[in-house]
Amino acid sequence: MSLNLDKSAWKRVAFGDVVRNLNNTVKDPAVEGIDRVIAMEHLNPGELKINRWGSIEDGTTFTRRVKPGQTLFGKRRAYQRKAAYAEFDAITSGDILVFEADPTQLLPEFLPFLVQSDGFYDHALGTSAGSLSPRTNWRDLSNYEFDLPPLDEQQRLADLFWALERYGLSIRERADRAWDAAAVVLRHAWEAERKVPLGDIGECVTGSTPSKANADYWNSEDVPFYTPSEIDGEFIASARQRVSLAGAKAGRMLPRNAVAVACIGGDLGKSAVVVEPGISNQQITSVIGLPADDAELLQAVLAHPLGRAALQARETTTIVRKLNKSDLMKVEVPWPADRTTLHAVVRARRTATVGATDEASRLATLRSGLTAEIFGGAE
Template sequence: MSLNLEKSTWKRVAFGDVVRNLNITVKDPAVEGIDRVIAMEHLNPGELRINRWGSIEDGTTFTRRVKPGQTLFGKRRAYQRKAAYAEFDAITSGDILVFEADPGQLLPDFLPFLVQSDGFYDHALGTSAGSLSPRTNWRDLSNYEFDLPPLGEQQRLADLLWAMERHRAELDGQVLAIETALQRFLADAFRAAPGPQIKIVDLCTDVIGGIWGSPEGEAEVDVLALGPRVYADGATQLATDGSPVRSVSRRQAQARLVRDGDIILERSGGSPSQPVGRVVIAQGELSPCIPTDFQRLLRPNREVVEPHFLFWRLRHDWMAGVTRDYSKKTTNITNLSVKDYLARSIAVPSIADQTYLLGRVTSFEDTLTSVAEESSKLDVLRRSLHDEIFGGAE
């Protein structure tokens, strides 16, 4: 899809010529009828909609006012690409700049997409200073130059981009609804599952600890070492992309090389909002890889349990927060008591009943895959349009 833009009528401007950086403070938000707080953690990278916020009632030191129609930009760690469009009154952090478009030159609805563009972020990154928490500033951002379409063209482009943004949000909503339905199905299925109660550890032929190994080439065998990224974005299937190469002895590799059907359990990690104990399952042929120190490799006994049945039980338990009862915090790291966690007993139906349940799960997965494919195509199109309009993909 091409917009066939005629840019000869576009005007070269500086950001500060068409946008104001507002710093209007509010002493008592409650008096102003403001009850929401927007902090950096409430802005999701790459998402224009603000779906989370804090409450004034919980207390805040923020004083900067936000009004609907303004665009927010996280000036701290600009590489996180946190920009959003305000749709309600709020108070925000000093690390968030509040932009207001000059409506005679730049439409407020068009501004957030400009701020999302690669060119703007490259400029923000290039003007950031500081090592641990780099920040850019308004003075430097105001000097950013870009080609600005006429107002009528801005409206046409903004309508198109917002339509795509709404569709992306709808797809995200569909994913959430399907995942919620799957979790409810699993909860009901596991609660009513017939069969004997068997300890999880007894459903495995092996429970193997991970190792970090040595730098590449220093030992007998080079393998991929699985890190926390294997659990990223709610992954269910193990992918080794981006895993570092480490070197181990042949004996260490022989015991730990991941096979089809193995489950990789997270032993250490997590956060207050994300409990430790995530799992992924290996499927098909993989590059030679091993779990690392903060993981455990579970090898299901296929004579009594289908690997995917055990995987979905463990994933369900993690999502339901069961792992919190078996974890403890050391400094800022949460560790799972694997021995106690695997000593739990669960109902294990017949292989036939397990297979039937997995068939139901597959229907959920197929639907999720379909939505993900549509979302991926939309993202490609969106990036293409950003490239055509702003000279660089988002």
């Protein structure tokens, strides 16, 4: 898709000529009627909408004020691409810059898309200093130059971008509704009387680590070697380390659709379905021998808050939290003879997630192309 823009009337400007960096402070937010706090962790990379925030009641050292219609930009670790559009009054971190457009030259609703552009982020990264926590600053950002459309054209482009933004939000909301529906059905299943020990559902096997002293086991890219830190989400599809076929034979091969459960430390209780056959270390115990639909259902059952609670109820605590295989096998989970409904809701949840991910990817590609056409790319 191309906008076929006529840029003959556009003018070259510096960011600081059309945008102000505000540092308005508030001594007592409660007196001002402000009850929300925005920190860096509340900004999601690539998302303009702020969906999370802290509370003034919990205490804060922040004093910088944010008003609706202003654009926020995370100056620390700019590579994270954290920018947002404020829709409510709040207090924010000193690591977040507050931008306000000069409405006689730049529309406030157009500004956030300029800040999201590759050219702006390339400039921010190029002017960041520091090794552990690099930061850019307003002085350098104010020098960023770009071509600015006339106000009427800014309005048309802003309307297009906001329409895409709303569509992106609707994609995520559809997936969220599928997850919410599945959570309700799974909760009802957990509250039902019939429970089955995990050991009766499938075979439980604990992983092992091939000897690090044997280089032949590790100098290879043949077979994934899974660890608890890689269990993040419904499926475990990649591993930072891989072993040779000989190394895999020294361990215990996990087939596709094994349900891996982390059984130690802070990761205890996390679970995922194995996508690529591999081996795991001894901190993972897996349930094997299940067809795909049962494996995905079991993972969903275990990942539910009541499932995590059931796993943690069986843990033993010495120096570190641990869940032995014998105790894992005794964990009772809802497992009715007829699992048709449960299979259906988990499948619908996965379909919604995959569909939302694919559509969001296509939307991101479209937005990236439009942004590059309007604002250009790297300097």
